[in-house]
Amino acid sequence: MLFRSRRFLQAVQAFERSLAKVLSLALIAVLVVASVQLIVFLGTDLLDLQVNWTGEGLIRLLDQVLVILIALEVLQNLTACMREHAVQIELVLVTALTALARKVIVMPPGVQKDPADLIGLSCAVLSLAVAYWLVRQSHVKRLPARTALTTPSPDPDRSSPRGGAGEA
Secondary structure (H helix, E strand, O other), rough: HHHOOOHHHHHHHOOOOOOOHHHHHHHHHHHHHHHHHHHHHHHHHHOOOOOOOOOOOHHHHHHHHHHHHHHHHHHHHHHHHHHHHHOHHHHHHHHHHHHHHHHHHHOOOOOOOOOOHHHHHHHHHHHHHHHHHHHHHHHOOOOOOOOOOOOOOOOOOOOOOOOOOOOO
8 A cells, every 4th residue: 555655756766866976976977077087198108108099098998988978878877877767778879889889899819718708708799789779770760651643843843854844
């Protein structure tokens, strides 16, 4: 009886909204600090001519950018949840795909990896990609079939023999 009462459900929803707001504010603070750190990191590394931007330096930069991007996507998930009172599966799948892409991208070159780990990672990427595609396909709206005749254009068709300059 308690779990079906309207007051209880309203209290749970109010708690969820409050928690989502607190988490959003905390994530915004983390994103601001992380962005400042990234800018400082990038600025100091750009001035250091010994940084190898075709190797480890670029991998570290991509790692930091992708972590910030993942955090932004999580923030989008939170705000969408607050706005629509539902979890948007498409956003969750994109966030998971980004996290897996980060894992693949920042994998150091030349490091011996367990083949089972690579197979598992590739299966996860493939599964998420297929799930994302399926969700996207379910949102595609089919165009309605034409049931009425089309109306002619007010402009004459100059390419056809009718109404063209070659008419006698």
